[in-house]
Amino acid sequence: MKRRVVLYHNIVVRPRNAFPFAAPAYTIRTAPGGNGMPDREPFVDFYEVLQVNPHSDLKIIESAYKHLAKIYHPDHDQTADVDRFSAVIEAWNVLKFPEKRARYDEIYRLHHGHPEKPVDEQLVSADVALGDAALQRNILMYLYKARRENFRGNGVGAYALQEHFGCSDDAFDFHVWYLRSKGFLEVTEAGTLAITVEGVDHVIALHQPVQPQRLVTDQSPHG
Known part of the structure; x- marks a missing residue:
């Protein structure tokens, strides 16, 4: 995968492909009607949960998982979040296995054309x-x-x-x-x-x- 190249004057900088410094809250997207996925079964964007690009390799995904799991772990005094911790674990348990990830990616592509989020979710x-x-x-x-x-x-x-x-x-x-x-x-x-x-x-x-x-x-x- 090619990395984006940022040019500051005459110095070429090749930033690493890392997850964001501050991890924002993840969102859950529900499948729109008519695409073969029941609306009553929400689609969880595991890549968004782990704050990684869908094309990231396993090493990047694992690093993001460890980072977020540590932050949201129930034993953490200041940043414990049981719901987010559970979501991070669930995402990792799917994306770490090539076969499971391949099946998930097929479903992910079905939701790729999901309408833009409401304004209140973009804030x-x-x-x-x-x-x-x-x-x-x-x-x-x-x-x-x-x-x-x-x-x-x-x-x-x-x-x-x-x-x-x-x-x-x-x-x-x-x-x-x-x-x-x-x-x-x-x-x-x-x-x-x-x-x-x-x-x-x-x-x-x-x-x-x-x-x-x-x-x-x-x-x-x-x-």
């Missing part, structure tokens, strides 16, 4: 948005540290940065686009990524203690 969840904000903050912190330790350096390679944070191609492109649009990040002449002056100011502002607001009392004389 980004609060967890995903907060995860994006946290990752963008961490990217800036990483670039801040790199700039501070080597002020005259050539920045950080985009591929190395993506590998460090484990972002998918689309997620990484989104974060780079956002941080560049805000003026916090720039692409150097060497094709690497570096924090800007605005980015440094933003990082410093994030670490400044919040000053409590003081009520202004009316001290004008009475009478």
